Amino acid sequence: MSPVFAHGQLRLYLLSLLNEGPRHGYEIMRDLEQRFNGLYTPSAGTVYPRLAKLEEEGLVSRGDDGRKVTYTITDAGRAEVARRQADLGDLEDDLDRSASQLADEVRSRVKGEAADLRAELKAAAQEARRVAQPATGEPMSGRARGEFEQAINELRQSARSILRSRKTAESVRAEALRIVHEAKRQLDQLK
Template sequence: MAPVFAHGQLRLYLLSLLNEGPRHGYEIMRDLEQRFNGLYTPSAGTVYPRLAKLEEEGLVSRSDDGRKATYTITAAGRDEVARRQLDLGDLQSDLDRSASQLAEEVRSRVKGEAADLRAELKAAAREARRVARPAGEPMSGRAGSEFERQINELRSSARKLVRSRRTSEAVRAEALRIVREAQQRIDDLS
């Protein structure tokens, strides 16, 4: 995955967010996630060290509210944001470009995963048709055990894909559509 921020850009982005008003670290992470339409979520290990550095530089101040820390931009931080308005414009353009690249990477990955899943489900449907038996006829022998094996493989593959944290909602929806289509085609055989 391509880097989201170039060198020094996250620092400037954090200052610009805090220039809009005080925020908790978690709120900053959520703002960044929303900025990238959920395609990028910074870790606490990315955000908090940079906030601490900004605090050391006197550009933000931190106040503790129980378990949460609130970060507020200082006058020196506002001065830097004002001086770097041109850089902020460039930063917004760069972030738009980064968001587009992330979206394209996700689209490509989803397209590939969906194509793989479609191929697996089509193969399973072909195999199911190959070993199909007339309704009411008991399954026995090699065909019966092969059918059961294929059904179990399909079930396992589909569940594994859908339960994976790396699987996007688009792929899950496509998997469900394919399973429903396979079910309809099997229903049409009877």
């Protein structure tokens, strides 16, 4: 995945957010996630060390209300934001490009996952047709039954993996459901 922030940009963005008003660390992470329409969520390991560094530099202060730590910009922090207004405009342009690149990467990954799922489901349907019980009512051999059950289980695992993954886009889940319905329709035609 492409980096979202270039060197020093997250620092400036954090100051800009805190210039709008005090925030808890979680609120900052949520604001960043919203800025990127859910395509990027910074980790606590990314945000808190930078906030600590800003505090060391005297640009933010930290207050503890017992439950949560609140970060507030200091006068020195406000002065830096004021001095770097031109950089903030460039930063917004860079973040727009980063968001666009992230969206392109997600679309590409979703397309690839959907293609992989279609191929797996097609192979499972072909395997099901290959080992299907003949219309004569003859019993299926133990080996054929085992292969059939294995193909069904592999299909089930693939579909559940897509369903349960937090990284799977809703469009991929919808495509997976469509493919499962299509596989069922094809199997029903064999009856």
